[in-house]
Amino acid sequence: MVIEWLTFAVAPEHREAFIRIDNEIWTAALSQSPGYISKEVWISPDLHDQVVLIVRWQTREQWKAIPQDLLDDIEAQFRAAIGFSYRMIDAREYQVRRYPHSAEIPKGRGAALRP
Numbered sequence: 661m662v663i664e665w666l667t668f669a670v671a672p673e674h675r676e677a678f679i680r681i682d683n684e685i686w687t688a689a690l691s692q693s694p695g696y697i698s699k700e701v702w703i704s705p706d707l708h709d710q711v712v713l714i715v716r717w718q719t720r721e722q723w724k725a726i727p728q729d730l731l732d733d734i735e736a737q738f739r740a741a742i743g744f745s746y747r748m749i750d751a752r753e754y755q756v757r758r759y760p761h762s763a764e765i766p767k768g769r770g771a772a773l774r775p
Contacts, residue, residue: 661697662723664715667750672708674744679703679711685738688728690715695722710749720753 670678679701687699704710717723738752 661719662720663752663754663756664713664717664723665736665750665752665754666713666715666745666748668711668713669709669749670711670746670752671744674746675708675711677744678746681738681741682711685741686734689734690726693722693726695719695725705714705715716756720755 668678682701690696690699695718697718699712699716702712702759704712713722
């Protein structure tokens with residue numbers, strides 16, 4: 661799994677509208693793309709002028725296979741609908757790694773750990 665992490669600067673009074681319109685346009689479009697898993701919106705109680713969007717993709721290849729002209733069209737729709745200024749202040753990519761977790765103590769080691 662790959663995470664697309666985007667941070668936007670948005671005036672506090674426009675934050676909720678930004679989130680709503682992003683969901684109506686960007687999320688609706690991206691959710692039709694192969695490899696799309698989910699999207700979350702993170703807002704900080706301390707940073708009222710920022711919105712963080714977290715998009716989960718099955719693979720980087722699927723994410724990056726979205727045609728640029730489609731992304732440009734979606735962005736144009738978003739800008740036409742938004743009606744106020746905003747800017748992307750950070751864009752990051754993360755790979756998710758999962759490791760097995762077990763509360764069990766491996767055999768042969770438990771005696772050394774018990775009182």
